[in-house]
Amino acid sequence: MIEALIAGERDPHLLAGLARGVPRHKHEDLVAACDGRFTATHAAMCRLHLDAYDHTTGKIAELDGLVAEAAAAFEPVITRLMTISGIGRRTAEVIVAETGADMSRFPTPEQLTAWAGLVPGNRESAGKRRRAVTRKGNKHLKAAMVEAAWGASRTRSRIGARLRRLVRRFGRQHAKKAAVATAHTLLRVCWAVMARGEDYREDGGDFYDRREARQTHYLAARYQKDPGTPRLPGHPDRTRPRPGTSSRPPINQRNRQPEIPQASGRSHHHDRAHRSRLPIYCSLPRDGQDPSFVTARIRCPPEADKAAALDALITDHSVTLARSLQRQDRLTVR
Known part of the structure; x- marks a missing residue:
């Protein structure tokens, strides 16, 4: 259309018929837009802009060839x-x-x-992010x-x-x-x-919906009392006791108190993978309280017993503290 205007064409209907793409469906609007004053000065300015556009397009094509090479x-x-x-x-x-x-x-x-x-x-400032x-x-x-x-x-x-x-x-x-x-x-x-070095494998637009469905099914089955709780692929079964051990810690026959099992030589993550992972919140003693008193608050389902909660508290970095608190009868499980 611009080339026709530069060449001297002024018929609005003919100019509107040269449209391409979406503007073809707006013929009446194009006719109204092309019906106006277009002088030789306007034609010269349009020619300058078109030449600059053609020059830039040619340089981009040359650069594309160099990049491809x-x-x-x-x-x-x-x-x-x-x-x-x-x-x-x-x-x-x-x-x-x-x-x-x-x-x-x-x-x-x-x-x-x-x-x-x-x-x-x-x-980060003063430990706050x-x-x-x-x-x-x-x-x-x-x-x-x-x-x-x-x-x-x-x-x-x-x-x-x-x-x-x-x-x-x-x-x-x-x-x-x-x-x-x-x-x-x-x-x-x-x-x-x-x-x-592999091609991308598309998971689909419903990937996150399917993942949430798997997680919901796993969490619902995890808190059931059925020992045969299904697991997600790649996740350890944390609902069953470890092989060769009972669900409760051994009983010391001398003082009839739960005995804290010894820390194994395995890694922290491998050892915790077989325990019941329950959220643990430890509160330090406040002013005026016994400095050796520490309260461990464990959030667990109602059907979970205190023995399982105590076993969850025993981690590689708190075994020594848990033993000392147990000997002093100051371990509180809520």
């Missing part, structure tokens, strides 16, 4: 990155250009996201990942579902905050794809 060695990595929702060829080239596609420099995805600046900043903006990082990679997160929000994928969930949680006024958090997740996915 430099990225030819990384074509397999770019192809794998393009399997991720929201990431196109331009974004994949930015990721490869900024990271080098060598994840040996970033042993963990946390280090990559921190280097890119997609993690909260450190704002306050709300902070994202830290400084690679601005090119950060901008590309946030743009990719916005693009994935329109897809029925796991990344899009995460952004929509975060927007509902934070509120629409904090949609940009949700986009940065989704960009963090997206960059972690890119790290896994580049580190493992």
